[in-house]
Amino acid sequence: MTETTSAATRKGTAPTAKRKPRGEYAKSAATRTAILDAALEVFAESGYRAGSLREVAERVGMSEAGLLHHFRSKSALLLAVLDHRDALARELVDFELPDGVEALRGLVALARHNALIPGVVELYCTLSAEATSPTHPAHAYFVNRYESVRASVTASFQRVADSGRLMPGVDPGRAAVATIALMDGLQVQWLLDAESTDMAEALAEAFRAMVSGFDLAGIEQVLDARSADAASVTAADNTAEIPDASAGETA
Template structure:
């Protein structure tokens, strides 16, 4: 009979792979950049300040994002991904789109830094040489198109007020949302963005919010 004792080597903790670590660092940089650009604007906000907030060197930031403009592009993309999770534009269901926009207004009230970033950048980007100039032109064109289709589907159902065209409704909706955001940023306590947007839609669309 064998008296040899078998031993089991203790299980080593699983190490996080390099991909997970890199993704975590990129996320931290994007969050820091969002804060810096929201507070100072893109032109005044520096990569050094972004790097300081994540406890790394400027060269370290540039290892993950080759330029400041590339970092800005990813920050904007991240914002859009989050927004689409709240408002999945469905061109065949105009009511769902408008309800989604109200939910987005509610969500935006919980993320003032991102709302401020958008307001600051959209103003700065009116300059043709701004790195986000093309992004905002494309974004507004895409948003107008999505909303135009949403209102057209409601018009086909007889739920859009007489004399209001889908194009006019789309432009007015964007103007309303942008204007509400600026007023809310200046004085957060004076209005409820979601409530005001509901009232706006009820003025020319047959939807019971």
């Protein structure tokens, strides 16, 4: 509720516009989440260009027209999928933590988690390269994302510096750029040859060179919590009522 409630409502007069029942909001949110999960799977398996809206729709039991009720185009769905992926990643990395070292540990946890989802990693790597073209639908997304991540990782390294744990000569901004470049480069090498590198360990080794006493204390708990969250979400999705195609098309 906002502070701009109308006078008629404050006096008890029924508002002229009917509000959507809360249950319908929840159902719509569940449907959008199911679509995003399915789209992430389809794009990860087939690539963005080859992955079709029809296949995404079929995985959630609706028609393509029903899907377009929630996402007006394939480009809009792609951007929502990328945001969805970022939301999942933020469950492992909290850049708001006062202890910058904890945020860096979160990045290692993310690298370890990414080793379990090669299709998603491949999708991200492919899209980030393609999106260097200003005409790509995800160009603005990746420009903004890199800017945001650089700022967040820089702030984490700055908090490490403020605590006296950053190695002499290490600049927080340059360390952030190097960290992002390392993570992206490791993903490409790992996709080409999974046996060539352990992404999480390579990242942790880099942090040990930049942060005094860096260790992975608590990282298993972070990953266990992520697994538990994923299991609970899956269970909720399995019991959620997903509207059929006709409901999506007429809403």
